[in-house]
Amino acid sequence: MPTHEIGLQVENLCVSYQGVPAVRGVDLEVKAGEAIGLIGPNGAGKSSTLLGIMGATARTGTVRINGIDVAGLPPEKVVRQGVALVPEGRHIFSELSVLNNLKLGLVGRREKTGIPEAFAEVFTLFPILEEFQGRKAGLLSGGQQQQLAIARSLMANPDIILLDEPSLGLSPTAVDTVFEALDVVRKAGKAVLIVEQRAEFTIAFSDKTFVLHDGLITLTLGPSDANNVDVLTEAYFG
Amino acid sequence: MSEILSKSKASLRWRLGPLWSLASLLMLVYLVTLANSFMGESLQVQLQFALVNLIIVVALQMFIGTTGVLSFGHIAFVAVGAWTVGLLTIEPDLKRSLLSDMFPFLFDVQAPWLVAVFIGGLVGGLLALIVSPFLMRLNGLQAGIATFALLGVVTQVLTYWSSIGPRSGQSMVGIPDVLNLQTTMFFALGAIVIAWLFQRTRPARLLRAAREDGIAAAASGINVVSQRIIAFTISGIVAGVAGGLFALTNRVLQAQQLGIELTFITLAMLVLGGMLSLSGAVIGALVFSVIDVGLVQLQAGVDIGSFVVSIPQGVRPIILGLILVGFLIFRPSGLTRGREIVWPFRPQRQALPGVPPENE
Amino acid sequence: MNQFIQSLVDAISGGAILGLAALSIGLVFGVIRLANFAQGEIITAAAYTLIFTWQLGWFISIPLSIVVAVALSLLMEFTVFSRMRTATPATLLIASFGLSFLLQRVYEMLFTNTVQTAPVGSALAQSIDVGGVRIQMLSVVTIILAGSLLYGLTLFLAKSSLGLQLQAAAADFQTARLIGISASRVIGLSFALSGVLAAAVAFVSTVQTGAVGPSFGVPIVILALVGAVIGGIDKLSGALAGGFLVGFATSMLASWLPQDFSNFRDAYVFGLVILVLLFRPSGLLIRGRGVART
Numbered sequence: 001m002p003t004h005e006i007g008l009q010v011e012n013l014c015v016s017y018q019g020v021p022a023v024r025g026v027d028l029e030v031k032a033g034e035a036i037g038l039i040g041p042n043g044a045g046k047s048s049t050l051l052g053i054m055g056a057t058a059r060t061g062t063v064r065i066n067g068i069d070v071a072g073l074p075p076e077k078v079v080r081q082g083v084a085l086v087p088e089g090r091h092i093f094s095e096l097s098v099l100n101n102l103k104l105g106l107v108g109r110r111e112k113t114g115i116p117e118a119f120a121e122v123f124t125l126f127p128i129l130e131e132f133q134g135r136k137a138g139l140l141s142g143g144q145q146q147q148l149a150i151a152r153s154l155m156a157n158p159d160i161i162l163l164d165e166p167s168l169g170l171s172p173t174a175v176d177t178v179f180e181a182l183d184v185v186r187k188a189g190k191a192v193l194i195v196e197q198r199a200e201f202t203i204a205f206s207d208k209t210f211v212l213h214d215g216l217i218t219l220t221l222g223p224s225d226a227n228n229v230d231v232l233t234e235a236y237f238g
Numbered sequence: 239m240s241e242i243l244s245k246s247k248a249s250l251r252w253r254l255g256p257l258w259s260l261a262s263l264l265m266l267v268y269l270v271t272l273a274n275s276f277m278g279e280s281l282q283v284q285l286q287f288a289l290v291n292l293i294i295v296v297a298l299q300m301f302i303g304t305t306g307v308l309s310f311g312h313i314a315f316v317a318v319g320a321w322t323v324g325l326l327t328i329e330p331d332l333k334r335s336l337l338s339d340m341f342p343f344l345f346d347v348q349a350p351w352l353v354a355v356f357i358g359g360l361v362g363g364l365l366a367l368i369v370s371p372f373l374m375r376l377n378g379l380q381a382g383i384a385t386f387a388l389l390g391v392v393t394q395v396l397t398y399w400s401s402i403g404p405r406s407g408q409s410m411v412g413i414p415d416v417l418n419l420q421t422t423m424f425f426a427l428g429a430i431v432i433a434w435l436f437q438r439t440r441p442a443r444l445l446r447a448a449r450e451d452g453i454a455a456a457a458s459g460i461n462v463v464s465q466r467i468i469a470f471t472i473s474g475i476v477a478g479v480a481g482g483l484f485a486l487t488n489r490v491l492q493a494q495q496l497g498i499e500l501t502f503i504t505l506a507m508l509v510l511g512g513m514l515s516l517s518g519a520v521i522g523a524l525v526f527s528v529i530d531v532g533l534v535q536l537q538a539g540v541d542i543g544s545f546v547v548s549i550p551q552g553v554r555p556i557i558l559g560l561i562l563v564g565f566l567i568f569r570p571s572g573l574t575r576g577r578e579i580v581w582p583f584r585p586q587r588q589a590l591p592g593v594p595p596e597n598e
Numbered sequence: 599m600n601q602f603i604q605s606l607v608d609a610i611s612g613g614a615i616l617g618l619a620a621l622s623i624g625l626v627f628g629v630i631r632l633a634n635f636a637q638g639e640i641i642t643a644a645a646y647t648l649i650f651t652w653q654l655g656w657f658i659s660i661p662l663s664i665v666v667a668v669a670l671s672l673l674m675e676f677t678v679f680s681r682m683r684t685a686t687p688a689t690l691l692i693a694s695f696g697l698s699f700l701l702q703r704v705y706e707m708l709f710t711n712t713v714q715t716a717p718v719g720s721a722l723a724q725s726i727d728v729g730g731v732r733i734q735m736l737s738v739v740t741i742i743l744a745g746s747l748l749y750g751l752t753l754f755l756a757k758s759s760l761g762l763q764l765q766a767a768a769a770d771f772q773t774a775r776l777i778g779i780s781a782s783r784v785i786g787l788s789f790a791l792s793g794v795l796a797a798a799v800a801f802v803s804t805v806q807t808g809a810v811g812p813s814f815g816v817p818i819v820i821l822a823l824v825g826a827v828i829g830g831i832d833k834l835s836g837a838l839a840g841g842f843l844v845g846f847a848t849s850m851l852a853s854w855l856p857q858d859f860s861n862f863r864d865a866y867v868f869g870l871v872i873l874v875l876l877f878r879p880s881g882l883l884i885r886g887r888g889v890a891r892t
């Protein structure tokens with residue numbers, strides 16, 4: 001089995017809804033051990049980019065997961081290529097227990113081994129989940145649900161993780177917890193793509209941050225640009 | 239100069255377009271009837287039924303097309319209208335002997351058939367008016383189920399309540415033979431005109447807006463329920479009239495005839511033609527009826543050259559059912575895709591899904 | 599008093615069967631928003647199977663009826679509903695309506711309009727004496743059967759991976775796919791389970807009446823559908839409860855309505871349905887005025 005380069009490659013991604021373009025030709029690449037940020041104002045096409053990568057919405061362009069072109073694959077098959085999405089708004093299954101939510105994350109897992117280790121890793125990253133594992137997921141706080149959503153995607157042992165606005169609605173402490181975990185994930189060798197509205201935070205955290213504006217990438221920023229107000233203003237309003 | 243010319247052409251199209259679509263529908267019905275009047279007796283009877291169905295489908299479209307809400311219960315209004323006409327046109331003596339369990343005042347109540355038909359319409363409308371404040375609050379699946387339950391109630395009551403009709407298992411017979419094909423056609427034309435006029439009224443416009451975006455409509459201050467009540471009632475009146483005509487065409491009435499099967503057939507016609515436009519209702523009804531008549535002929539055996547082509551007895555409803563399901567799968571917007579018949583000399587603006595181009 | 603107990607047992611049994619039928623509709627609805635009116639024809643198919651194969655022995659006939667029900671259910675999904683993924687629930691309902699009509703005519707053509715009879719489960723058509731009260735054995739068997747099926751289903755949903763996946767898909771279909779749950783597998787599963795439940799309903803109904811015609815399943819599915827909606831077709835527990843309520847009420851009315859009114863029993867049930875929908879459009883089991891997912 002030839003070894004493919006681990007990572008995500010997106011070329012000329014275009015997504016439209018009923019003739020209205022949302023993403024108009026996006027190129028990006030996320031390598032193993034890298035965290036890439038994708039920021040931009042509302043309606044810029046950030047969520048659509050992620051959904052397009054997952055195959056959840058019609059798109060043109062090329063998406064390569066670990067070197068393999070996933071054109072035409074439905075989301076459930078794209079997952080099995082080694083990518084996981086943590087959706088905007090978390091979308092955990094509120095009527096099911098925390099444990100069952102995690103078990104569902106296993107469905108997309110490629111290998112059938114290493115499951116107890118997976119649970120151990122996830123509980124180490126997010127101890128609160130181990131404590132609440134029997135509880136109905138809907139009873140968790142927003143921050144805890146976000147942890148659960150990330151944990152669920154980690155259970156599938158993906159090579160690439162996509163996150164859609166993980167800090168949405170979270171308290172600062174919760175945000176810290178989440179991003180600390182993401183840092184661990186990045187250092188563990190996974191490729192992380194984070195879509196966010198909180199510009200400063202994301203720019204500081206990511207190895208590279210792209211600014212998406214009206215369906216196109218207009219700017220590339222590095223962590224050193226995090227405190228540069230002018231650059232940020234231009235990114236959002238320019 | 240040419241700009242002024244093209245603007246006045248555009249405004250001409252804007253004004254005449256909807257009239258053209260109305261005129262072409264009327265002409266269509268007229269021509270079909272005309273062509274048919276040269277054919278045999280049995281075909282004429284079938285066409286009469288087809289025209290009655292057309293009126294029902296038009297009534298259905300008036301409501302479902304504007305509000306976007308499903309009604310499985312319109313046949314209830316048809317049934318009530320039919321019942322009314324039956325009771326008003328059967329000879330009192332006949333009523334006394336055959337429908338003996340009825341309320342005594344019903345024996346003597348009589349009306350000329352034309353008046354009876356309009357009263358039937360009013361009764362249908364009245365029933366619609368009474369139930370609509372309740373039913374019109376519902377959407378989607380719930381509306382379908384609730385209107386279906388309404389049909390169930392009406393069917394049961396008409397079947398079993400011998401104080402207003404025949405005993406269960408018996409039929410209402412003796413409705414006079416006074417309705418001919420031409421008169422039925424005029425009623426059909428009238429129904430189309432009424433539907434066309436209704437489309438252009440304010441309630442219809444408000445409802446179409448609400449159909450596309452209920453939240454925005456409510457936020458704009460539109461009282462959707464009141465508008466729906468208006469639409470439901472008017473379409474109930476038209477359905478009631480159709481029921482009266484059914485009674486006069488069939489001349490025998492049984493509650494069973496006006497139930498689920500008729501609901502299915504009229505819905506199928508509407509889906510075939512396209513739910514969102516009046517043209518869809520008319521075209522769907524006509525095409526369906528033509529196919530149906532064709533199938534009846536095939537069942538009896540048709541001579542083609544030296545062969546006799548025929549289809550077995552039970553295949554006809556199967557084919558009709560396949561057509562309905564097929565359209566729902568492959569072309570849910572129907573033959574007309576929800577558009578009206580348009581002024582033919584200009585390119586049509588691309589219709590957005592679910593939104594017919596506004597001709598006003 | 600004895601009569602009351604008898605009618606109570608019958609009503610619970612009637613409710614159980616209709617609850618199962620409503621559940622079979624709710625299972626599929628939860629995943630793809632289809633209220634399948636043609637479920638009645640699946641019940642009819644299973645019933646016909648029982649009638650025609652009963653003489654081969656119950657151990658052949660009953661499993662065969664289950665196979666037929668599941669096969670027909672999957673066939674419906676494969677040929678019709680899988681092509682209508684983007685349709686609204688109302689459109690899907692109309693399509694299932696058309697399919698139901700179609701299948702009834704096919705049955706007419708194949709088996710004629712005359713009812714077919716066979717002594718299916720005749721051993722159950724007797725009454726037993728329990729503490730001085732005569733109870734229909736069939737009623738007891740029905741309650742036990744329904745209870746076991748429900749228990750098995752609950753276990754399956756809660757404990758097995760597929761069951762969890764089904765629950766997830768019913769709760770949030772898009773997200774389920776995004777975490778790798780196979781849409782087609784889950785949908786197929788829901789149709790298959792629905793078929794199994796239909797076969798159970800068919801069995802009890804066939805034993806009860808002993809005769810099957812082309813529109814055998816229609817009155818059942820009407821009440822089941824109506825029950826599911828008033829219970830809250832969104833949730834499995836809602837569909838079950840609603841179906842049970844309608845079945846229970848229908849049976850009680852049948853036992854207790856005075857002669858003159860008994861013909862209108864169905865009318866009362868429909869009237870009850872309209873009333874419930876007015877006050878609780880999302881269903882009885884949904885707290886408050888929830889927004890219906892239709």
